[in-house]
Amino acid sequence: xxxxxxxxxxxxxxxxxxxxxxxxxxxxxxxxxxxxxxxxxxxxxxxxxxxxxxxxxxxxxxxxxxxxxxxxxxxxxxxxxxxxxxxxxxxxxxxxxxxxxxxxxxxxxxxxxxxxxxxxxxxx
Amino acid sequence: xxxxxxxxxxxxxxxxxxxxxxxxxxxxxxxxxxxxxxxxxxxxxxxxxxxxxxxxxxxxxxxxxxxxxxxxxxxxxxxxxxxxxxxxxxxxxxxxxxxxxxxxxxxxxxxxxxxxxxxxxxxxxxxxxxxxxxxxxxxxxxxxxxxxxxxxxxxxxxxxxxxxxxxxxxxxxxxxxxxxxxxxxxxxxxxxxxxxxxxxxxxxxxxxxxxxxxxxxxxxxxxxxxxxxxxxxxxxxxxxxxxxxxxxxxxxxxxxxxxxxxxxxxxxxxxxxxxxxxxxxxxxxxxxxxxxxxxxxxxxxxxxxxxxxxxxxxxxxxxxxxxxxxxxxxxxxxxxxxxxxxxxxxxxxxx
Numbered sequence: 001x002x003x004x005x006x007x008x009x010x011x012x013x014x015x016x017x018x019x020x021x022x023x024x025x026x027x028x029x030x031x032x033x034x035x036x037x038x039x040x041x042x043x044x045x046x047x048x049x050x051x052x053x054x055x056x057x058x059x060x061x062x063x064x065x066x067x068x069x070x071x072x073x074x075x076x077x078x079x080x081x082x083x084x085x086x087x088x089x090x091x092x093x094x095x096x097x098x099x100x101x102x103x104x105x106x107x108x109x110x111x112x113x114x115x116x117x118x119x120x121x122x123x124x
Numbered sequence: 125x126x127x128x129x130x131x132x133x134x135x136x137x138x139x140x141x142x143x144x145x146x147x148x149x150x151x152x153x154x155x156x157x158x159x160x161x162x163x164x165x166x167x168x169x170x171x172x173x174x175x176x177x178x179x180x181x182x183x184x185x186x187x188x189x190x191x192x193x194x195x196x197x198x199x200x201x202x203x204x205x206x207x208x209x210x211x212x213x214x215x216x217x218x219x220x221x222x223x224x225x226x227x228x229x230x231x232x233x234x235x236x237x238x239x240x241x242x243x244x245x246x247x248x249x250x251x252x253x254x255x256x257x258x259x260x261x262x263x264x265x266x267x268x269x270x271x272x273x274x275x276x277x278x279x280x281x282x283x284x285x286x287x288x289x290x291x292x293x294x295x296x297x298x299x300x301x302x303x304x305x306x307x308x309x310x311x312x313x314x315x316x317x318x319x320x321x322x323x324x325x326x327x328x329x330x331x332x333x334x335x336x337x338x339x340x341x342x343x344x345x346x347x348x349x350x351x352x353x354x355x356x357x358x359x360x361x362x363x364x365x366x367x368x369x370x371x372x373x374x375x376x377x378x379x380x381x382x383x384x385x386x387x388x389x390x391x392x393x394x395x396x397x398x399x400x401x402x403x404x405x406x407x408x409x410x411x412x413x414x415x416x417x418x419x420x421x422x423x424x425x426x427x428x429x430x431x432x433x434x435x436x437x438x439x440x441x442x443x444x445x446x447x448x449x450x451x452x453x454x455x456x457x458x459x460x461x462x463x464x465x466x467x468x469x470x471x472x473x474x475x
Contacts, residue, residue, distance in 0.1 A: 020213035031361035122442035
């Protein structure tokens with residue numbers, strides 16, 4: 001069992017963030033200064049394999065991707081619920097195992113329902 | 125306080141430079157390795173064996189014209205690669221690189237910080253990385269970039285679930301701690317976690333390939349369909365940051381796999397070896413040796429990543445999604461059940 005973390009333990013993460021941000025800002029500014037600047041209108045058009053670009057890219061795309069995102073949110077929250085159990089696995093013992101596996105079975109029923117509704121069927 | 129701050133700042137910069145150096149030379153090694161597998165020479169012009177090639181590539185990136193398309197959202201276009209790079213570097217903050225080092229009578233951890241939610245921190249930061257790709261691809265306002273970004277994010281979130289469940293099984297069999305240091309130190313005496321989690325490791329490895337967008341899961345950058353994928357519109361160092369961050373991600377995920385499943389800086393008969401050499405606990409030699417061993421393991425994993433890239437063909441998109449949701453997710457739950465049964469026989473829990 002690990003000891004409790006104090007806010008001081010999170011300070012180095014902030015330091016790391018500053019280091020990473022410093023690097024990113026430096027490279028961005030440096031490449032902005034060093035690179036040539038010969039801009040033409042056609043060069044600044046969006047790339048479409050040499051064909052004149054047609055319409056806007058922000059058009060509706062397959063709903064499947066959105067569905068995947070929604071299902072992900074559901075499952076990810078359920079995974080997060082299992083972490084406290086994993087940490088306290090020994091203390092909770094068989095009681096915890098039975099509880100969590102009841103939870104997983106309920107989850108699998110939902111998963112089966114999702115598959116039977118063809119939520120993840122890509123080929124059509 | 126000032127003392128602590130200086131030590132942390134030094135180690136932050138050191139780890140950052142390490143990640144940067146490894147990522148730079150991984151690009152060269154990837155090309156050399158590909159050349160070896162395809163029976164050709166690979167880069168050999170810049171310096172001996174092409175050793176200066178990464179520097180030349182980096183220099184070239186700086187000298188290129190920076191293009192921000194007229195139709196794109198300027199600020200988001202810049203934010204995308206920055207966020208991706210920052211999150212890639214931030215994942216290295218919780219990894220312990222070696223045994224604590226004795227210096228002027230005090231023990232120093234070779235780790236930026238040891239927080240007791242290390243595993244969750246890792247998962248969280250990796251998830252934020254998805255935003256970098258998504259923002260970059262969307263802000264480009266280009267059809268290829270948008271499709272690449274949508275594919276990338278949808279693939280990354282799909283494999284994150286199986287990865288999370290595989291890690292739960294790992295935490296159970298390694299004794300219930302979310303701190304990376306505890307997980308790695310737990311393998312100091314006894315066996316490495318791979319012995320208890322072979323299936324878990326396999327799941328984690330496949331998910332790591334998908335999370336880092338490496339072949340055979342490199343659909344977001346599928347050049348035959350999507351030109352360059354989410355970084356189609358990027359040029360100059362912004363493109364460089366995207367590519368660079370991917371190599372850093374590969375390095376960090378190799379480090380995590382080597383640490384979680386193969387003992388990190390521990391190795392069999394380490395204590396006997398240290399005793400034979402007469403190295404004291406906390407001495408410079410032990411830290412350095414452990415770090416070297418860890419690095420060899422990381423290197424082997426990076427080689428494995430590359431070997432897979434140059435061997436396997438790319439998946440089709442529906443195959444990719446089916447593998448993630450219909451195979452790996454049930455398999456990881458099965459692995460969890462298996463772990464509980466194994467733990468019962470190991471005597472961790474009783475009826």
